[in-house]
Amino acid sequence: MKHLKNPLVWIVVVLIVISVIGYKVMQKTYKQQEAIRYQEAEKVLTLKQYNLYGVVFIPPATLWAVGSDGTLLNSIDEGETWTEQKIGSPEDVFSSISFPDSMHGWIVGKTGKILKTEDGGKNWACVKKGENIYYTKVFFLDLEHGWIVGESGTLLLTTDGGKNWDSIETEKLMTAFNDVRFVDQNKGWIVGERDMFTGNGLIMVSTDGGRTWQDQVSGTDKSLISVYPFNADKVWVGGLGGTIFVSADGGNNWEKRDLKYQEKVIDNHIYRIFEQKSGLRGDRNAIYALCRSGQHFSTDSGNSWRGMMMKLETDELLKRGWLYDIVFHPHNEHVGWAVGKWGIVLKSVDAEKWIRMQ
Structure with a gap:
């Protein structure tokens, strides 16, 4: 009790109480500031109610992107600014776009529409609608030369x-085709869902x-998207x-690549796999894997991976x-664009750091 009568003891107690209260207040304030900062960032980046599923670049400076809600975006300044237009109904989900030259473009999507432009995107006409x-x-x-793929083993050429x-006729009526690519007028590949047979x-x-x-033996029972x-x-x-596989002999043999980041294997779905010539490190190409909840690249043929660099909020x-x-960009391997959820558009001018443009 004698200690309690000592004013120094009370001073120490008061200081401790003030410190604890102050710490809790500061902690609460910090959390509130972080929440506000995140909400503001989220507000900026999620203003769009649509997703973007496809993007193309036409030299010297034009980009087109398509997505849900009948959305079509266009940029004529290498993605610095974008013009939005609706060329479909809210039910239209445009999944892919292709421009073989600056005037002729094609769009396909969920409602079975095939849209075409012959005037550089000024006007679009529905040339076919599959039920x-x-x-x-x-x-x-x-x-x-063009190809379109879809569900129920659909292939048009x-x-x-x-x-x-x-x-x-592909005899794959029970399988959805997810992607198609050709390297010349003769040779090309299709990937799709797990073949039930x-x-x-x-x-x-x-x-x-x-x-x-x-058919080529993939070596996986997972559905393939890209x-x-x-x-x-x-x-x-x-x-x-x-799932990632690479072939060095046209698909006769496939080698598995583990998508690992900081020694952790990532098992998120991959929506796009892409190899960019001359990549990030000298003459080594860059492999990009866009997947759910993460974006990664590799400069050693997929043996190790790093996250794509961007601002924390993004x-x-x-x-x-x-x-x-x-x-x-076909003539500048360091300039690229990526599109995705909430209408997000990213741009890089060094193939390494990505900045939000939309």
Whole structure:
């Protein structure tokens, strides 16, 4: 009790109480500030109610992007500013876009529509509508040769610039095709959902322009979402559960790559796999994997991976969302764009740091 009568003791007690209260107040204030900062960042980045699923670049400076709610975006200054227009209804989900040149473009989507422009995007016309067909991807190699894939084993091809579309029988009526790419007028690949008959993630190759197809053994039972042939021999595929495979012989043999970041294996679904020439480190190419809740790249052929660099606010938001597509300038390998959830558009001028533009 004698100690309690000592004024120094009371001073110490009061100081301790003030310190504890002050710490709790500061902690609460910090959390509130962090919440406000995050909310403001979220408000800026989630103003758009649509997602963007496809993007293309047409030299010297034009970009087009498509997404949900019938959305079409256009930029004529390398992605610095964007013009938004609605060319479909709120039910229209445009999943893919392809421009073989600056004037001719194609869009496909969920409602079975095939849209075409012949005046550089000023006007779009619906040239075909498939009943209850979800077209997942359109790819034009040049003005004449194009392919469209979709659910229920749907494959369309044209060799006359879309005047006529041939429906190709693939005997895959129970499988959805997710992506199609050709390296020339003859050789191309399709990837898709897990084949119920073979049990493998679907990979098919054609050597006659898409008229006939042969299955390739993928070595995985996971559905595949993206294919990217860097050339006629080197081919990448990506899919569910962080699945990545690469072939060095045109798909006859496939090697698995683990998507690992800081020694942790990432099993998030991969929506886009892409190899960019001359990449980030000297002459080594960069491999990009856009997946759910993370965006990664590799400069050693997929043996190790790093996260794409971006501002904290953007990175935090994309951990709850994802990017769907990526494209690079054909004449400047360091300049690229990526699009994704909430209408987000990212741009890089050094192929390493990514800045939000939309």
